[in-house]
Amino acid sequence: MRPGNPEALQHPYDPARVESRWYAYWEERGMFQPRGDAEGATAGRGRFVIAIPPPNITGSLTMGHLLGESIRDLIVRWQRMEGRETLYIPGMDHAGIATQNVVEKKLRADGRSRHDLGREEFLAEVWKWKEEFGGLIFRQERRLGTTPDWTRERFTLDPGYSHAVLHVFRALFEKGLVYRGRYIVNWCPRCRTALSDEEVDHVETQGSLWHIRYPISGTEKFVTVATTRPETMLGDTGVAVSPKDTRYAKLVGKTAVLPLVRREIPIIADAMVDPKFGTGAVKITPAHDPNDFQTGKRHGLAELVIMDESGVMNENAGDFRGLDRFEARKRIVAALQDAGYLEKVEPHTLSIGHCSRCDTVIEPYLSWQWFVKMVPLAAPAIEAAKKGRIKFFPSRWKKVYLHWLENIHDWCISRQLWWGHRIPVWYRGDEMVVSIESPEGEGWRQDDDVLDTWFSSWLWPFATLGWPEKTRDLERFYPNSLMVTGSDIIFFWVARMIMAGYEFTGEAPFPHVYFTSIVRDAQGRKMSKSLGNSPDPLAMIDRFGADAVRFTMIYLTPAGQDLLFDEKRIETGKFFANKMWNAAKLVQMRIGDEDLGAVKESQLDLSLADRWILSRYANAVKDVTRNLKTYRFNEAANAIYHFAWNDYCDWYLEMAKPRWAEDADPTDRRTARWVAWKVFDGILRLLHPFMPYVTEELWQALPHDGDCLATASWPKSKKSWFDAGVERDIVFLQEIVVSVRNMRVEAGLQPGRKVSVVVRGTPEQLDLVERLAPQLRPLARIETLTVSRDGGRPQVAASSVVQGAEVFLPLEGLVDLGEERERLTRDASKLLDELEGVKRKLRNQDFLNKARPDVVEKEKLRLAQLEETLEKLKRAQESLRVSQG
RNA sequence: GGGCGAUUAGCUCAGUUGGUAGAGCACUUGCUCGACAAGCAAGGGGUCACUGGUUCAAGUCCAGUAUCGCCCACCA
Numbered sequence: 001m002r003p004g005n006p007e008a009l010q011h012p013y014d015p016a017r018v019e020s021r022w023y024a025y026w027e028e029r030g031m032f033q034p035r036g037d038a039e040g041a042t043a044g045r046g047r048f049v050i051a052i053p054p055p056n057i058t059g060s061l062t063m064g065h066l067l068g069e070s071i072r073d074l075i076v077r078w079q080r081m082e083g084r085e086t087l088y089i090p091g092m093d094h095a096g097i098a099t100q101n102v103v104e105k106k107l108r109a110d111g112r113s114r115h116d117l118g119r120e121e122f123l124a125e126v127w128k129w130k131e132e133f134g135g136l137i138f139r140q141e142r143r144l145g146t147t148p149d150w151t152r153e154r155f156t157l158d159p160g161y162s163h164a165v166l167h168v169f170r171a172l173f174e175k176g177l178v179y180r181g182r183y184i185v186n187w188c189p190r191c192r193t194a195l196s197d198e199e200v201d202h203v204e205t206q207g208s209l210w211h212i213r214y215p216i217s218g219t220e221k222f223v224t225v226a227t228t229r230p231e232t233m234l235g236d237t238g239v240a241v242s243p244k245d246t247r248y249a250k251l252v253g254k255t256a257v258l259p260l261v262r263r264e265i266p267i268i269a270d271a272m273v274d275p276k277f278g279t280g281a282v283k284i285t286p287a288h289d290p291n292d293f294q295t296g297k298r299h300g301l302a303e304l305v306i307m308d309e310s311g312v313m314n315e316n317a318g319d320f321r322g323l324d325r326f327e328a329r330k331r332i333v334a335a336l337q338d339a340g341y342l343e344k345v346e347p348h349t350l351s352i353g354h355c356s357r358c359d360t361v362i363e364p365y366l367s368w369q370w371f372v373k374m375v376p377l378a379a380p381a382i383e384a385a386k387k388g389r390i391k392f393f394p395s396r397w398k399k400v401y402l403h404w405l406e407n408i409h410d411w412c413i414s415r416q417l418w419w420g421h422r423i424p425v426w427y428r429g430d431e432m433v434v435s436i437e438s439p440e441g442e443g444w445r446q447d448d449d450v451l452d453t454w455f456s457s458w459l460w461p462f463a464t465l466g467w468p469e470k471t472r473d474l475e476r477f478y479p480n481s482l483m484v485t486g487s488d489i490i491f492f493w494v495a496r497m498i499m500a501g502y503e504f505t506g507e508a509p510f511p512h513v514y515f516t517s518i519v520r521d522a523q524g525r526k527m528s529k530s531l532g533n534s535p536d537p538l539a540m541i542d543r544f545g546a547d548a549v550r551f552t553m554i555y556l557t558p559a560g561q562d563l564l565f566d567e568k569r570i571e572t573g574k575f576f577a578n579k580m581w582n583a584a585k586l587v588q589m590r591i592g593d594e595d596l597g598a599v600k601e602s603q604l605d606l607s608l609a610d611r612w613i614l615s616r617y618a619n620a621v622k623d624v625t626r627n628l629k630t631y632r633f634n635e636a637a638n639a640i641y642h643f644a645w646n647d648y649c650d651w652y653l654e655m656a657k658p659r660w661a662e663d664a665d666p667t668d669r670r671t672a673r674w675v676a677w678k679v680f681d682g683i684l685r686l687l688h689p690f691m692p693y694v695t696e697e698l699w700q701a702l703p704h705d706g707d708c709l710a711t712a713s714w715p716k717s718k719k720s721w722f723d724a725g726v727e728r729d730i731v732f733l734q735e736i737v738v739s740v741r742n743m744r745v746e747a748g749l750q751p752g753r754k755v756s757v758v759v760r761g762t763p764e765q766l767d768l769v770e771r772l773a774p775q776l777r778p779l780a781r782i783e784t785l786t787v788s789r790d791g792g793r794p795q796v797a798a799s800s801v802v803q804g805a806e807v808f809l810p811l812e813g814l815v816d817l818g819e820e821r822e823r824l825t826r827d828a829s830k831l832l833d834e835l836e837g838v839k840r841k842l843r844n845q846d847f848l849n850k851a852r853p854d855v856v857e858k859e860k861l862r863l864a865q866l867e868e869t870l871e872k873l874k875r876a877q878e879s880l881r882v883s884q885g
Numbered sequence: 886g887g888g889c890g891a892u893u894a895g896c897u898c899a900g901u902u903g904g905u906a907g908a909g910c911a912c913u914u915g916c917u918c919g920a921c922a923a924g925c926a927a928g929g930g931g932u933c934a935c936u937g938g939u940u941c942a943a944g945u946c947c948a949g950u951a952u953c954g955c956c957c958a959c960c961a
Contacts, residue, residue: 013923184959202958209961227961240961273961282961291959350960364959396889400956403888407958487956518955555909556898561890562954564897572909575923582921589920627901634899638908653920738927745927751916781918834905846941855904855942862905 001597001705008701009588013581015545015574019693023142026696026710031080032147034087036476048079048086049477051461052148053485053493054156056095057134058102061141061537063519063527063565064486067557070550071516071633072484073146077689078628080147081714087477089464090138090148094130094157096420096453097191097357103129103419119418126419140538144546145692147710152473154464156456157421164463165456166424166436168504173434177373178413180425184290185412187365188355189311189325193416194369196452197409198491200353200362209348210333211279213341214239214256217264223248223256224343226278228350229288230336231329233258234317235306236265238284240295243269245280259341260332261318268299287366303366309416311363325363370414370423370449378405380502381495390498393514393631394560397487404491413452420450458496461509468504480510487515514631517563527565535567547691548573554690555637576641577694580687583649584698587680590660591673596703604671607659609775611723612730613652616643617679618721624686625714637690644683651734652679655775677702682715732765733772733779735802740780743798743809746823754783758794761805769805799876800827801869806876821880828873835866 011017026032034047050072055065072088080086103126104114114122138153154161172178185194210230213222225239239256241248248267255264265284272295273282286296287303296303306316311325320328336342353362382405384390385398392398414423425447426433433439438446459467461483465474479501485494494513501509519527527534541549552573557563606614620643627636652675658664659672681702688695688709699709706712740757749755757780759769766787769776773785794810798820801807811820841847841859848856 009920013921225961229961272959278961284961289959289961291961294959348960351958400889403957409959491957558898561898566897566910569897569910571923578923579921582924584920586920630901632901635901638899642908649921650925742927745915748915751926752918837905841942844941848941850941851904858904 001595001703003593004588004702004704005700006588008697009581009585013578013694015547015577015694016542018697019143019145019546022693022696022708023145026147026708027150029707029711031708031711032088032149033151034149034476035085045083046085047477047481048076048084049089049480050076050087050482050484051089051464051480052091053483053489054091054093054154054457054460055137056098057092057130057155058095058098059137061137061144063534063537064516065137065141066144066537066549067519067553067563068484068486068516069141069144069146070553071514071557073144073692074550074554074633074689075482075484075628076147077692077710078714080710081685081688081712083713087152088146088148089152089154089477090150091154091460091464092134092137092156093453093457094155094420096415096417096450097193099126099130100417100419101191101357114418122418143538143541144550152464156453160466160469161456161459161463162421163436164459164467165421165451167468168459168500169421169424169451169455170434170436171504172372177376178370179373180368180370182366182368183371183412184288184293184364184366185369186353187309187363187367188358188360189307189309189363190358190360191355191417192309194365194367194412194414195355195362196412196454198454199356201356201359202351202353205350205352207348207350207352209278209346210336211343211345212259212283212336213343214259214265214283216251216267217255217257223251223267223281224279225281225283227283228348229329231313231320231325231332232285232288232306233283233332234261234313234320235285235287235304236263236283237286237296237301237304238265238299239267240270240273240282240284241267241280242273242275243271245273245275247275248281259339260335266299266301268295268301270295270298289364293366305366307363307365309365369412370425370451372411372413372455374408374410374499377499377503378408381405381498384498384502384508389511390508391512393512396560397490397513397515400487401490401495405495411452413455414447414449415452416448417450420453421456423447423449423451454492454496457493458500459504460493461497461501462505478505478509479507481512483510483513484516485513486518488518490515512631515560517557517561519563519565521565535565540567540570544570544574545577545693547577547694550692551576551637551690554633555641557634559632559634573691576645577691579645579649580683580691580694580698583644583653583680584701586653587676588702590657591677591703594670594673596674596677597705599670599674603667604674605667606671606675607668608726608729608771609652609655610671610675611721611726613648613675613679614718614721615723615727616647617682618717618719619643620647621682621686621715621717640683640686640690644687648679648683651730652676654779658774658778684709685712685715688712729768729772732768732803732805733776736769736805736807737776737779739800739802739807740782740809743800743807743820743823744781747798747809747811747820752781754781756784756786756810757782758786758788758792758797758808758810759805760788760791760793760808763789765803765805793879795879797876797879798823799872801872804865804868806872821877824873824877824880828870828877831866831870831873835863835870838863838866 076086076088107113117125169178186197186200188195207228209226209228211224211226212230213224215222223239236258241252251267252269254267256267258265272291284292284295284301286293286301287305304316306313307325308314313320313323313328315321320331323331354360355362382402385402424434424436426435426439426444428443438444461480462474462478465471465477467474483494497509501507521527521533525533548570552570555572556569620639623639624636627639656672656676659668684695684699696709744755766789769787776782777785794808797808797810799806799808838859842863
């Protein structure tokens with residue numbers, strides 16, 4: 001046992017001061033590293049491994065990170081204290097598009113583009129940027145007190161990690177699961193790259209449906225098509241109608257003349273056309289619409305690309321060449337109208353895809369890209385969730401996950417960027433090889449494209465551990481134990497990690513996935529830069545302290561719901577930390593120099609109050625632990641908060657104060673000291689994963705056992721400490737205290753004024769009151785406490801009924817009694833309502849016959865108690881009337 | 886078009902197998918009594934969105950309605 005440090009608590013609680021002290025202390029002791037790294041270490045009680053969802057190198061700390069990190073570190077610290085060998089893997093994502101955008105923007109400010117630099121030099125610029133600004137988020141994170149093993153930090157573009165990515169590409173290619181093809185993809189004309197389906201955000205938009213007349217060749221007639229994108233008509237190579245549509249049956253096989261362009265295009269019948277939509281006739285633009293692309297393939301229609309990669313009309317657009325797609329739309333509509341081809345325009349709601357990076361409207365674009373065949377990869381991931389080998393918390397995400405996997409499309413993984421893993425494919429004439437190293441011989445040219453960022457991060461749980469090499473880390477720490485992340489990346493990342501886990505390691509990368517709340521502002525809006533509604537996390541930590549921020553985020557996060565955040569609420573955590581600080585001060589001041597660690601329980605004489613707080617403590621340990629195990633973090637925070645504040649500070653410490661006095665009985669004083677210290681020590685342990693800094697500080701300021709709280713053991717509930725009977729006894733005491741305090745206030749007594757109290761009740765109750773008298777007196781400021789065994793009662797008194805016992809506060813000559821009478825009437829009417837409810841229940845034959853016997857018994861008891869209480873209140877009212885009259 | 890979630894105190898939300906409605910903040914009143922005014926004490930405030938059903942008993946289970954929010958979908 002080590003002595004505390006009284007000096008540490010001499011000043012008021014100051015988070016900044018406390019929180020600057022411990023991070024280096026922990027880190028120097030290597031406590032962030034798995035225990036097994038040390039020479040001759042033992043495995044301990046199993047392992048716990050969790051990986052950070054790698055933030056983008058462009059990122060800085062957001063409210064979302066704050067919540068995620070608070071939760072991950074909460075679990076890691078708890079598991080470490082539980083004795084497990086823990087590893088929290090940190091690292092960052094190169095974030096292809098996001099990072100390239102940032103650096104290009106910087107170049108643009110100097111009037112340069114990446115093309116001015118060339119590929120090599122541009123990448124050098126990005127690396128330079130990465131070295132300078134890339135680590136910001138982790139520098140910020142240290143302030144939060146999280147405990148990743150920084151010696152194992154990984155980056156998705158590290159040589160080893162890159163090797164894993166290219167290895168995977170090659171392996172999938174060899175298996176026939178990666179292929180190259182010319183298809184319609186989601187194209188961002190601003191980023192000038194292809195995107196996956198998941199990188200497109202759909203927004204409901206009020207658009208128009210343009211009805212355009214296409215003349216039928218060799219006749220005066222025309223067929224009217226309806227479209228939401230008139231500009232694509234320049235690329236039309238057919239018109240389709242439904243084969244079942246009798247209106248148009250005669251037209252099939254004929255040709256139409258494309259307005260403005262005068263190209264003859266066939267009229268075909270295809271089942272994809274819904275006769276009920278629009279006019280029932282559809283223009284077919286195979287190069288600019290995924291549906292039309294399929295239709296075109298079925299009918300051998302030409303694929304005519306009319307835009308370039310920036311969304312500007314190209315040489316196939318005739319007079320409209322050089323126009324931006326939206327300008328072209330206006331001009332084309334105008335030209336159609338002028339020439340009499342435009343039949344009508346209807347308002348039409350549709351959902352338009354936007355680039356999730358830059359919000360530019362997505363263009364379906366025909367191009368050569370690399371794809372991953374997903375159906376075979378999805379199969380084991382689907383089975384894993386169905387069989388429960390992977391569980392989601394909250395569980396409803398399982399449905400979302402399965403729905404996506406069961407309707408999965410192939411994944412477009414090539415990006416027309418420079419920052420990323422360059423596709424390991426080489427071309428020479430018609431030859432193509434997939435190879436991580438450049439092939440032997442002259443004239444090979446590597447594919448220009450890089451891989452989707454998520455094609456590297458889907459390997460995160462094992463590539464961070466050295467896979468595909470069979471490293472010691474991989475053996476020790478894979479699979480991981482848990483994934484904690486946001487539900488917004490369930491498809492991007494979680495589902496793909498699971499697929500990759502099964503494909504490349506043959507097992508699930510983790511058994512559990514916990515989805516954190518989405519942090520929104522007080523009005524429920526998403527936190528965003530443009531709205532300016534996100535508090536600056538660092539400023540917040542400075543203002544309230546990391547402990548306060550961590551605790552409050554966890555205290556507020558509802559399981560499975562969004563978190564509506566208001567900065568003011570961080571006060572909850574700050575005030576709580578302050579409360580613990582002051583409680584420590586009191587305990588510290590009163591426990592003296594005695595070596596409490598050496599005290600054995602057999603040397604103590606536990607009072608009812610002691611047994612009560614130990615029982616409550618045992619319950620708190622159970623509650624906190626259970627709620628952590630079931631990922632109900634807010635409930636866990638709630639449990640420790642209320643135990644520490646209400647039970648321990650408000651009641652136990654108040655009851656212990658007189659027992660610490662100089663003239664108190666030595667054994668009793670020692671007992672009160674030991675229990676107060678012991679329970680507070682436990683509170684600090686339970687609270688440490690939530691508030692690491694202040695708990696460490698307080699723990700070391702008090703007598704403690706060991707090097708630091710961060711590696712101390714997690715408390716266990718002692719069976720012998722649970723005592724429901726004592727808990728009931730103290731509830732009785734608490735109710736008496738509250739009733740006396742209430743009577744005092746109602747009677748308008750000075751707060752400091754001592755009073756006399758008389759209690760009447762059953763012999764058992766009176767015995768209990770006598771045993772509890774030493775605690776009762778100071779809590780309720782009672783001068784003389786009398787138990788009335790002969791049934792006597794004061795004549796003029798305020799009174800209340802507690803569990804059937806009567807508590808009297810003699811008022812003779814103290815106040816006018818009007819207030820008191822009002823209070824009694826209020827109490828009585830409240831009781832009357834309750835009584836009516838219970839009576840109704842007990843009159844109900846069905847209730848008596850069908851409810852569980854113990855429930856019926858309870859109701860009967862309650863009836864008796866209510867009636868008795870009411871009776872006593874009436875007598876009190878009566879006696880007041882008599883005494884005043 | 887499909888799916889999911891929410892609706893409980895003025896606000897934000899808990900409420901784990903159905904059995905006397907809770908917290909924080911806000912509000913009212915009173916407190917410089919040796920840990921803490923970032924505090925203590927006492928209080929006020931709720932037909933648990935609506936309708937119906939199951940049950941002895943529903944905030945809790947079931948069905949439907951309304952409002953709000955989110956996700957998915959090749960919605961010319």
